[in-house]
Amino acid sequence: MLDQLDKKIIAAMQDDFPLVPEPYQQIAAGLGISQDELLRRLASYVESGKIRKMGAVLRHREVGYAANALCAWIVPEEEIGRIGKLFAAEAAVTHCYSRIAPPDWPYNFYTMVHAHDREECNKIAARLSTLSGLQQYIMLYSTREWKKNSMQYFREGEETI
Amino acid sequence: MLTDFDKRLLNRIQTHLPLATRPFAVLAEELGSDEATVLERIQALKDGGFIRRIGPFFDSAKMGYAGTLVALKVLPEAMADVATHINGYPGVTHNYEREGEFNLWFTLMAPNQAALEKILATVAALPGVSRLISLPATEKFKVSVQFTL
Numbered sequence: 529m530l531d532q533l534d535k536k537i538i539a540a541m542q543d544d545f546p547l548v549p550e551p552y553q554q555i556a557a558g559l560g561i562s563q564d565e566l567l568r569r570l571a572s573y574v575e576s577g578k579i580r581k582m583g584a585v586l587r588h589r590e591v592g593y594a595a596n597a598l599c600a601w602i603v604p605e606e607e608i609g610r611i612g613k614l615f616a617a618e619a620a621v622t623h624c625y626s627r628i629a630p631p632d633w634p635y636n637f638y639t640m641v642h643a644h645d646r647e648e649c650n651k652i653a654a655r656l657s658t659l660s661g662l663q664q665y666i667m668l669y670s671t672r673e674w675k676k677n678s679m680q681y682f683r684e685g686e687e688t689i
Numbered sequence: 690m691l692t693d694f695d696k697r698l699l700n701r702i703q704t705h706l707p708l709a710t711r712p713f714a715v716l717a718e719e720l721g722s723d724e725a726t727v728l729e730r731i732q733a734l735k736d737g738g739f740i741r742r743i744g745p746f747f748d749s750a751k752m753g754y755a756g757t758l759v760a761l762k763v764l765p766e767a768m769a770d771v772a773t774h775i776n777g778y779p780g781v782t783h784n785y786e787r788e789g790e791f792n793l794w795f796t797l798m799a800p801n802q803a804a805l806e807k808i809l810a811t812v813a814a815l816p817g818v819s820r821l822i823s824l825p826a827t828e829k830f831k832v833s834v835q836f837t838l
Contacts (some may be wrong), residue, residue, distance in 0.1 A: 530753070538747060542811040545743040547732050549711055563710065569743065570708055579745040579750065580832065582706040584731075586699060598787065598794065612768060612830035624831040627824040628759060638758070640823075663749050668794065674772040675784035678742050679798055681752050 533561070535682040537569055542680050585678065595669075596642050597649040599656075600635035602664040608637065611660055615639050620652045637664065692737070694722070698730055706743065716789065749798050754780075755805045757825040759812070760791035767817020768793065774815060778808060792821065812816040 530538070536559055546554045556566040572580040603611050608626045616624045623640035639656070642647045646669065653667060691699070697720055707715040713731070714724040734740050749756050763771050768786065775795050776786050784795040799805035813821040 547728055549713060551712065552710065553823045555734050567708055574708070575746055580748050581704050582708060583704045584702045585741045585744045586703065587738055607835035615692060621831060625826040628820050628823060633822055649737050649819065662769065666789065668789055670785040670787050672786035674786065675776045675781060677782055679749065679782050681747055681754065681781055686814050
């Protein structure tokens with residue numbers, strides 16, 4: 529389980545990553561621990577899967593991927609594992625989840641597709657449909673972004689608004 | 690415009706930020722460059738709006754957090770108020786208006802299931818919201834966004 533120092537480290541790592549030659553030294557100093565301790569703990573989070581990746585998130589519009597569609601599918605329960613592996617292997621699919629759907633909303637599988645424009649998104653979904661044999665899906669195109677940021681774990685006051 | 694070096698750097702740094710005392714020197718070595726150049730280009734790409742965030746990406750379930758995808762039917766005249774209310778929750782990372790019968794979609798995380806459900810109940814009762822569906826994930830097959838430039 530996570531101890532108090534883990535939570536402090538996780539909170540600190542969500543701040544701007546210092547663009548200096550020894551960034552971990554700077555973060556460790558702010559936490560009052562040694563750089564070795566910080567690097568050891570971070571490596572253990574990677575090992576246990578608590579950290580999915582160390583890296584940068586790009587602004588997809590700025591790097592040329594202007595269209596994004598949430599594509600919702602109807603997948604028979606027994607097919608979910610096969611479809612998940614098939615879709616996850618596609619480079620254009622950035623997120624791929626099976627989900628519990630309420631009784632009057634039949635879509636139980638979601639893929640996020642990023643492409644340069646809407647036509648390309650539609651083509652990707654059509655290709656996924658052909659590839660999988662799944663006929664029933666809808667494209668949920670975004671028309672306005674109200675919020676997009678990274679999750680902040682273990683921050684003060686997170687339960688309340 | 691992105692140079693070839695910028696693209697190689699962005700492709701690499703999306704998943705391979707080294708855990709080392711001199712991470713940018715390690716990246717530089719891999720890319721056949723030097724530490725100062727790598728730092729200068731990353732800063733420029735951040736300032737230029739190409740990089741949104743650098744650092745670790747945590748697995749929410751392994752952090753002990755509960756999460757779900759929520760879809761709402763919202764009256765057009767109430768949209769701005771509802772969206773603003775939703776944005777106020779720290780556990781909301783994405784909130785998008787979308788085409789279709791459910792016209793507002795957001796992701797929600799909370800430190801535990803009870804806190805999550807409290808927020809869902811509050812949102813469902815907001816003026817102008819006629820329907821809320823919560824679509825918790827049963828299996829995550831892919832969550833890593835990576836673009837090849």
